[in-house]
Amino acid sequence: MIELVEVLVRFRPSGRSVRVPLGTTLLEASRRAELPVARTCGGDGLCGRCGLRILSGVASLPREAEDEMRVKRNQRVDPAERLACRIALTDDVEVTARYWALEQRG
Numbered sequence: 001m002i003e004l005v006e007v008l009v010r011f012r013p014s015g016r017s018v019r020v021p022l023g024t025t026l027l028e029a030s031r032r033a034e035l036p037v038a039r040t041c042g043g044d045g046l047c048g049r050c051g052l053r054i055l056s057g058v059a060s061l062p063r064e065a066e067d068e069m070r071v072k073r074n075q076r077v078d079p080a081e082r083l084a085c086r087i088a089l090t091d092d093v094e095v096t097a098r099y100w101a102l103e104q105r106g
């Protein structure tokens with residue numbers, strides 16, 4: 001029997017949360033929570049638009065690879081953000097985006 005391991009992703013400030021299979025990207029988890037994530041490259045890790053701030057669970061994330069750091073530098077992404085399309089989740093996290101607070105005001 002195959003055990004499906006899931007992780008919990010919490011989104012602030014909305015308070016939404018989703019459980020997704022281990023290895024799901026943070027971009028896909030955000031989609032499942034029906035929260036918009038800016039992007040122009042289709043999730044290929046090139047545009048640098050999908051930056052999210054990790055509020056908790058940072059230690060569980062894979063270290064930033066040099067190519068992620070390069071895209072962030074070139075696209076002037078806040079160094080405190082991670083590219084959601086490049087993060088395969090391995091544990092529970094809590095995240096936010098600058099524009100989600102505006103979304104909530106609606």
Ligand code: FES
Binds near residue numbers: 038040050083085
């Ligand atoms: S969607 Fe373009 S870098 Fe993540």
